[in-house]
Amino acid sequence: MPEHAPRTHHALVELIRARLFEIVREPEALFWMFVFPVLMAVALGIAFPSRTVDTVIVGVLDGPDAARTATVLTAVPGVEIKRLTPDDAALALRRATVQLVVEPGPTPTYRFDPARPESRLARRVVDDALQRAAGRTDPFVPREARSSTAGARYVDWLVPGLLGITIMSDSLWGIGFSIVNARLRNLLKRLSATPMRRRDYLLGHALARLGFLVLEAGVLLGAGRFLFGVPLHGPAWLVALVCVLGALSFAGLGLLVASRVRTIEALSGLMNLIMLPMWIVSGVFFSSANFPDALQPAIRALPLTALNDALRAVLLEGQPLPAIGPQVTVLTLWGGVSFLLAMRVFRWR
Secondary structure: OOOOOOOOOOHHHHHHHHHHHHHHOOHHHHHHHHHHHHHHHHHHHHHOOOOOOOOEEEEEEOOOOHHHHHHHHHOOOOEEEEEEOHHHHHHHHHHOOOOEEEEOOOOOEEEOOOOOHHHHHHHHHHHHHHHHHOOOOOOOOOOOOOOOOOOOOHHHHHHHHHHHHHHHHHHHHHHHHHHHHHHHOOHHHHHOOOOOOHHHHHHHHHHHHHHHHHHHHHHHHHHHHHHHOOOOOOOHHHHHHHHHHHHHHHHHHHHHHOOOOOOHHHHHHHHHHHHHHHHHHOOOOOOHHHOOHHHHHHHHOOHHHHHHHHHHHHHHHOOOHHHHHHHHHHHHHHHHHHHHHHHHHOOOO
16 A cells, blocks of 8 residues: 555444535534524423413403403403403404403303313312402412422423424434435445445444534523523433433434335325324423323333433433433334344345
8 A cells, every 4th residue: 555545444434424524514404403493492482481370361251240350350360351252252262362251240151161271270260269259258368389490390391302302303304314315316226336334324324413413402402501591400421321322212213214215205204104193292392191091101112202201300300320221221222123123124226
């Protein structure tokens, strides 16, 4: 070999470098990785702020007793009144611009949807106020000790969930789209004629996603900390470990899905089939405990549920590694089994 011949690297290293350069040259990918999760956190943090008093929005039907009823309810802290006609009331309930409609009278009528928790709360608040105005007396007046501790707010609970779906979406879409696009452009057909091993090609895609993971997680967690005071109780190394395990778990799934898919349309269908159920049941925007007990074992076995639960345990509760052992096991199994299956079914053409 000549003295000044260029150094050659292992094929896996070259594949990782090439994939990192591809990502950097895609402004859309950088937007979805860094900007979109922060915008989601800001929008939802503003939409669901931490309040000392929950606002109850009540519609009062126009009529002879409407003014007196509105006066009684207006005096209750946290109650907002809207005067409505009968036609407006039906529309307001349908559009959820009010949580309850009161039809005043000697025996008031409450119109509301009992399936909405906020409507049931409004019913209790309104009934209590009107019963007191009608002369009801209580044997005692309780004291209140309101809590708004950082770590127990909705935005604190939300940020780890947003980080979880960001890791899932970037890993699945970034890897799946890249492989299928290369297959459509016949790049995989050309690579199949080289000495490149299938294992190196798949590992290169999976490991390249880790190159931006620190920035990806750091930007979202930093924005949550700076804008909303989201606490970060756990050690940074454990947060990083959970994020890496989550990224590798979904990278394995992305490799498996893209192993034989030949069109972007087919890839989109499979990706949506995998991701949408987890968006709903894995505790991103609301707790997975809302689902029936019979479904809980299956929900806890999903990789996004394990990732979200582990992130919240470390970030919000400061739990150590042994405490998140079940979640780590779930993520490891999903990633390892998916990668091994992808190795077996992957086709260059």
